[in-house]
Amino acid sequence: MDDFIAWFQHHGGALDTAVMSITDFPGSGRGAIAVKDIPENHTIFTLPRSLTLSTQTSTLPSAFGITGWRKHKLHKGWVGLILCMMWEEAHGNQGKWSAYFVSLPTHFGTPMFWSNEELQELQGTAVVDKIGRVEAERDYHEKLIPAIKTRPDLFPSEKIDTWYTLQQYHIAGNRILSRSFQVERWKGEVGPDSSDEHEYVPEDSAENTQADTSIGSAMDVDGTGDGDEGLDGESSDSDSDDSDIDDSDVAMVPMADLLNARYDSENAKLFYEEHHLQMVTTKPIKAGEQIFNTYGDPPNSDLLRRYGHVDLVPCPHLKGALGNPQDIVEIRADLVVKVVCGGVANDEKYQQRIDWWLDEGGDDVFVLDTDPILPAAMTSLIKLLLLSQEEWEKTREKERPPKAKFDRQISELLRRIFEIRLSTYQSPDTEADEKLLASESLTLNMRHAIIVRLGEKRILAGALEILRIKEAALDDVGNAESKGKKRVVSGGTASGGKSKKARH
Numbered sequence: 001m002d003d004f005i006a007w008f009q010h011h012g013g014a015l016d017t018a019v020m021s022i023t024d025f026p027g028s029g030r031g032a033i034a035v036k037d038i039p040e041n042h043t044i045f046t047l048p049r050s051l052t053l054s055t056q057t058s059t060l061p062s063a064f065g066i067t068g069w070r071k072h073k074l075h076k077g078w079v080g081l082i083l084c085m086m087w088e089e090a091h092g093n094q095g096k097w098s099a100y101f102v103s104l105p106t107h108f109g110t111p112m113f114w115s116n117e118e119l120q121e122l123q124g125t126a127v128v129d130k131i132g133r134v135e136a137e138r139d140y141h142e143k144l145i146p147a148i149k150t151r152p153d154l155f156p157s158e159k160i161d162t163w164y165t166l167q168q169y170h171i172a173g174n175r176i177l178s179r180s181f182q183v184e185r186w187k188g189e190v191g192p193d194s195s196d197e198h199e200y201v202p203e204d205s206a207e208n209t210q211a212d213t214s215i216g217s218a219m220d221v222d223g224t225g226d227g228d229e230g231l232d233g234e235s236s237d238s239d240s241d242d243s244d245i246d247d248s249d250v251a252m253v254p255m256a257d258l259l260n261a262r263y264d265s266e267n268a269k270l271f272y273e274e275h276h277l278q279m280v281t282t283k284p285i286k287a288g289e290q291i292f293n294t295y296g297d298p299p300n301s302d303l304l305r306r307y308g309h310v311d312l313v314p315c316p317h318l319k320g321a322l323g324n325p326q327d328i329v330e331i332r333a334d335l336v337v338k339v340v341c342g343g344v345a346n347d348e349k350y351q352q353r354i355d356w357w358l359d360e361g362g363d364d365v366f367v368l369d370t371d372p373i374l375p376a377a378m379t380s381l382i383k384l385l386l387l388s389q390e391e392w393e394k395t396r397e398k399e400r401p402p403k404a405k406f407d408r409q410i411s412e413l414l415r416r417i418f419e420i421r422l423s424t425y426q427s428p429d430t431e432a433d434e435k436l437l438a439s440e441s442l443t444l445n446m447r448h449a450i451i452v453r454l455g456e457k458r459i460l461a462g463a464l465e466i467l468r469i470k471e472a473a474l475d476d477v478g479n480a481e482s483k484g485k486k487r488v489v490s491g492g493t494a495s496g497g498k499s500k501k502a503r504h
């Protein structure tokens with residue numbers, strides 16, 4: 001770390017060593033620690049923008065030529081930044097970021113690097129479909145390799161087998177995934193690969209000078225609308241190649257990427273100015289405490305996929321047991337359609353309604369969280385599918401989806417949906433996972449997989465419990481109504497009874 005700090009300071013970075021030092025935290029690698037009490041709003045380090053590593057600061061895009069860069073689609077997704085990182089690292093000791101590269105990890109706990117057996121343990125979770133290994137490798141073969149082959153002057157053949165391998169590509173991709181920031185350009189600043197349509201002009205407000213942390217926000221560039229971006233920065237949506245998203249504001253930020261994060265523990269944040277970035281405390285920090293950035297407090301499925309770790313804190317929804325309060329379960333709309341429409345989901349009658357639902361901006365994935373309120377949108381879609389032809393025509397005319405009213409039929413369908421969703425995990429059982437977690441012989445990947453799926457299954461169990469409570473409430477109302485009806489009936493048919501009562 002000494003070499004890294006010396007390099008950082010030599011290139012214009014300033015670290016307040018009186019308040020912060022870098023140390024190892026068991027289970028979370030290196031991180032920053034307060035060596036004495038730090039007040040709120042204290043700048044713990046600053047660095048010039050030129051020390052960040054992005055397609056704006058690397059000289060590769062201009063050396064390659066902007067036309068060629070765009071022709072090879074290196075300005076889309078992260079493949080351009082990955083190539084810049086590989087190229088800069090290939091400069092070895094001579095490179096501007098050499099000490100930085102030496103400080104970066106080469107091994108990751110992300111599922112991208114898991115075996116098939118380990119991935120099996122994640123079956124059913126939100127992780128599996130989003131790993132994006134295939135898409136990442138397609139970019140490597142279809143964009144990066146053809147691009148470097150056109151320029152042997154920049155990428156000499158003897159360097160290809162060392163610095164431009166698929167393995168190196170994944171390492172760079174994972175470094176971006178777990179450590180990059182979204183550092184927007186200053187007003188009017190136009191970088192080498194920017195084009196007019198993508199030029200960013202931030203508003204002049206304090207809010208807008210916060211550098212979004214790590215890939216949690218770099219991911220905001222995803223245009224698929226479901227947060228379904230894949231590893232190495234590309235959307236795992238198959239049409240990501242055609243997206244017009246410019247990721248040129250994604251940057252590696254030395255020193256800032258040494259900060260760990262934990263749910264609801266942020267006490268420092270990265271801000272940007274015209275020429276430099278600064279890490280500023282957002283709370284007073286006591287000597288000996290860890291200095292935490294935030295990764296946006298994502299659910300464990302996202303934490304594992306992007307960063308290779310999970311958060312476990314005491315959770316109100318688990319009555320104080322350990323979990324991640326941000327956990328969610330995703331339920332795809334096609335499961336809802338399948339349950340409601342059975343084998344005739346392709347029927348013209350349903351297709352019309354589904355197309356209309358999507359055209360109106362209806363969800364294609366529903367999210368249950370730890371505050372188990374039944375998703376109103378899912379109920380609305382179920383109602384839409386159940387409408388009679390006449391009701392459907394009226395709904396379409398009014399351009400308003402049906403109200404999410406809960407009744408017994410909805411309850412039965414929701415129960416079925418949740419149960420089927422639960423059956424997509426290796427086992428729907430939560431207790432078995434709890435027992436497994438108590439075992440000391442688990443590998444770290446296995447432990448992480450169980451924590452992620454258990455978090456999701458507990459949410460589904462919570463949703464089923466809510467259904468049970470709501471059904472009981474419906475029963476109570478039903479009973480009260482039928483009793484009321486009986487009373488009316490008896491009162492109406494035997495007035496004597498009523499008067500008898502009155503006499504008491």
Ligand SMILES: C[S@@+](CC[C@H](N)C(=O)[O-])C[C@H]1O[C@@H](n2cnc3c(N)ncnc32)[C@H](O)[C@@H]1O
Pocket residue numbers: 027028029030031105178179214256257258259260261262306307308309310
């Ligand atoms: C931005 S880097 C932080 C610096 C990193 N610890 C290191 O040694 O270089 C993010 C990585 O730190 C680790 N990390 C951060 N917060 C963590 C936490 N709360 N628990 C476990 N690991 C954590 C994860 O490996 C994650 O991918």
